Amino acid sequence: MDEDKSEQLLSVTADSSAQLNDIITSDFDVVTTPSMISVIKEYSPSAGSIERGVSAAASGTRSDIEHRYQLSGDIIIINQMEADHDVLCLCYTETYDLLAAGLSDGTLRFYKVNTGENTLTLCDAEMMQNPAPTTAVKHRPVRRSHPITRTVIATYANGCVKCWHYPTAQCLYTRELIILNYRNLSLSGTMQIYTYTMKKQRHEREYSAEGVMDGHKSRVFSACFNPKSAHELISGGWDDTVQFWDTRQAHSFRFISGVHMCGDGLDISRNGKEILTCAWQNKDPLQLWDYDSGRLIANLEPDSYSSLLYTGKYVTNMFVACGGCDIDLFRIVDLRSHATVAMIKYLRSGVYCLDIGPFQSKYVKLPKLAFCAGTTIFEVDAQPS
Numbered sequence: 001m002d003e004d005k006s007e008q009l010l011s012v013t014a015d016s017s018a019q020l021n022d023i024i025t026s027d028f029d030v031v032t033t034p035s036m037i038s039v040i041k042e043y044s045p046s047a048g049s050i051e052r053g054v055s056a057a058a059s060g061t062r063s064d065i066e067h068r069y070q071l072s073g074d075i076i077i078i079n080q081m082e083a084d085h086d087v088l089c090l091c092y093t094e095t096y097d098l099l100a101a102g103l104s105d106g107t108l109r110f111y112k113v114n115t116g117e118n119t120l121t122l123c124d125a126e127m128m129q130n131p132a133p134t135t136a137v138k139h140r141p142v143r144r145s146h147p148i149t150r151t152v153i154a155t156y157a158n159g160c161v162k163c164w165h166y167p168t169a170q171c172l173y174t175r176e177l178i179i180l181n182y183r184n185l186s187l188s189g190t191m192q193i194y195t196y197t198m199k200k201q202r203h204e205r206e207y208s209a210e211g212v213m214d215g216h217k218s219r220v221f222s223a224c225f226n227p228k229s230a231h232e233l234i235s236g237g238w239d240d241t242v243q244f245w246d247t248r249q250a251h252s253f254r255f256i257s258g259v260h261m262c263g264d265g266l267d268i269s270r271n272g273k274e275i276l277t278c279a280w281q282n283k284d285p286l287q288l289w290d291y292d293s294g295r296l297i298a299n300l301e302p303d304s305y306s307s308l309l310y311t312g313k314y315v316t317n318m319f320v321a322c323g324g325c326d327i328d329l330f331r332i333v334d335l336r337s338h339a340t341v342a343m344i345k346y347l348r349s350g351v352y353c354l355d356i357g358p359f360q361s362k363y364v365k366l367p368k369l370a371f372c373a374g375t376t377i378f379e380v381d382a383q384p385s
Helices: 020-024 047-052 054-059 125-129
Strands: 040-043 069-073 075-082 087-092 098-103 108-112 118-122 134-139 151-156 160-165 170-176 178-181 185-187 193-197 202-207 220-225 232-237 241-246 254-257 266-268 274-278 286-290 296-299 308-314 319-325 329-334 339-345 351-356 369-373 376-382
Touching: 069 075, 075 339, 087 134, 087 369, 087 376, 098 134, 098 151, 098 376, 125 160, 220 266, 232 266, 266 308, 274 308, 274 319, 319 351, 319 369, 329 351, 329 369, 329 376, 339 376
Parallel strands: 087 351, 308 351
Antiparallel strands: 040 069, 069 339, 075 376, 087 098, 098 108, 108 118, 134 151, 151 160, 160 170, 178 185, 185 193, 193 202, 220 232, 232 241, 241 254, 266 274, 274 286, 286 296, 308 319, 319 329, 329 339, 351 369, 369 376
16 A cells, blocks of 8 residues: 555644654653353552552542452453543553553543553643543554654544644644544544545545435444555444445445444454444444454353443454443453453443553463553453463
8 A cells, every 4th residue: 555545544634833753753761262260359459559640549539549350360450550530541652661541631641561650741731721531542553664753643522633742742733523543544523534644634535424324323433444455444433333434435335233332342353354343232242243244243242241342452363352331341352262261340430442562472372451440540461271
């Protein structure tokens, strides 16, 4: 695919007063299968993890600090970070050394992965004057043609999209709309989807329904590109549909019905052949679909603990991770056995977002994972037997 296409971004339009290349090249140091194992463990935050979030703990109750989570299967909590407001979205940075977290107060926080320390908070004058929750945060994909830029894109409930260069704490540009997924797409937060070329900072196309069911009829909350196509993407939202799009056409060409999306709960397998839907619904919240036909492959019922799902992703081609509320839980599911192999439940809040981290060695099956629940960010390591 050509470079312009590979740098499409679903999003916004704007002007930038900063010279991105000059900033990016500067050196910096950031300172400012088998069924689930029956062994059940209880976990409460360690003194060290509480100290790292002392400012948040000071504003919380004693019961919040001493809250016990129930761990099932081969999973351990390796890091826990506290914020002073609910964390709505998060992502690892390009080099996996930081976790960027978007908070309900509109700030963007950066935490060192190795210490859990909050090293940076980003919020400009515009957000201070018109505060709104941070709804999504993504970094640019890293490839040979995409060098590391140390930037993230954050979207806000007031319609702003901001590109932050976090080593210098600079907002490179601001647009209006709401981006959801960084390769290569963004959403309007209402019923439209937009493509945007990041390199040229140009709004390319708008996708909508125009009175017929070839697009969304309500708010869109999730979208992702097919990893095997430069043009095809899917989206889901409140209208109980998953829409299939081609960037060369103005309208969707296929849809799946009966999937109620309220978060970042869509993903496509690495081979581009299957779709994972994690829906906010009591019946069949976790499902697999055939990409080419839209046909249902399987309803996954991995255990007896139902949950209204907000988020989910393929971790590898054999495992998916998901999280939600009622019951507030995070789980990892084996796609071969359709069984939960690791789970943390009875969290203090629903799980709104998760991200895939690095493999800690070549001998492990799964990479590190991060997710947020309430004011807490968790890093976990799960290695199914």
